[in-house]
Amino acid sequence: MIDVQSQYDFRNINVDKVGVKDIRYPITVLDRDNGVQHTVASINMYVNLPREFKGTHMSRFVEILNECHGNIDIREFSKVLATMQERLNAESAHMEIAFPYFVKKQSPVTVTDGLMEYGCRVSGSVNHGTDCDLILEVNVPITTVCPCSKEISDCGAHNQRGMVKLAVRFRRFVWIEDLVRLVEQAASCEVYSILKRPDEKYVTEKAYENPKFVEDVVRDIARDLKKDANILWFKVDVENFESIHNHSAYACIERYKR
Numbered sequence: 586m587i588d589v590q591s592q593y594d595f596r597n598i599n600v601d602k603v604g605v606k607d608i609r610y611p612i613t614v615l616d617r618d619n620g621v622q623h624t625v626a627s628i629n630m631y632v633n634l635p636r637e638f639k640g641t642h643m644s645r646f647v648e649i650l651n652e653c654h655g656n657i658d659i660r661e662f663s664k665v666l667a668t669m670q671e672r673l674n675a676e677s678a679h680m681e682i683a684f685p686y687f688v689k690k691q692s693p694v695t696v697t698d699g700l701m702e703y704g705c706r707v708s709g710s711v712n713h714g715t716d717c718d719l720i721l722e723v724n725v726p727i728t729t730v731c732p733c734s735k736e737i738s739d740c741g742a743h744n745q746r747g748m749v750k751l752a753v754r755f756r757r758f759v760w761i762e763d764l765v766r767l768v769e770q771a772a773s774c775e776v777y778s779i780l781k782r783p784d785e786k787y788v789t790e791k792a793y794e795n796p797k798f799v800e801d802v803v804r805d806i807a808r809d810l811k812k813d814a815n816i817l818w819f820k821v822d823v824e825n826f827e828s829i830h831n832h833s834a835y836a837c838i839e840r841y842k843r
Contacts, residue, residue, distance in 0.1 A: 632675035699778035727772035
């Protein structure tokens, strides 16, 4: 049969990225406490397309994914990307995997079991024979209490739920759970999936005694990451969904470590 994709293209324009997006696929990821965890991911896969070719072979992306048998190991990302380069005759390859990750978490007083969901994303790229550029991102919900509100009010202070997006480049393997814990420790209080009344009393009082602006949260996380020799680069976004304003509060720090 005629291979239309491999036919010559006369427009003389390189395509930076071409491939498939939003493949819903069951995957297995490493879980520090249980060995592995089964979840469902949304996967994007791309390669570059040289100017002389009309198109890429889309089916090959899914074939490569099927060969992984759903086992997505962050330590094997570079091998998958190398396979994409080889099969699609490409100089660069890119893959992005977004998935929910669940951690068993007990409430602080009644020790009631619950499952917390954290949105995670792994993205990797190789270009022209360079080493694999790998980024791990976690999205962690938090609670904050406004220091200004506490200071100026005769009683009480406004609090809100927020979201921290932490992305890192690293030297050695990083556990998702460790990044989650680092973020939660920087909040006024962490978020739980289930709380009984004694638990609710505890988290309310803990947050009140530990007020944080978004600036405080992002700086505390950045300070801890700067101390970690395994982290090469990080970006921290903190957004508070304000309870008394019609807007969100936001802060961001991005750093390359030398």
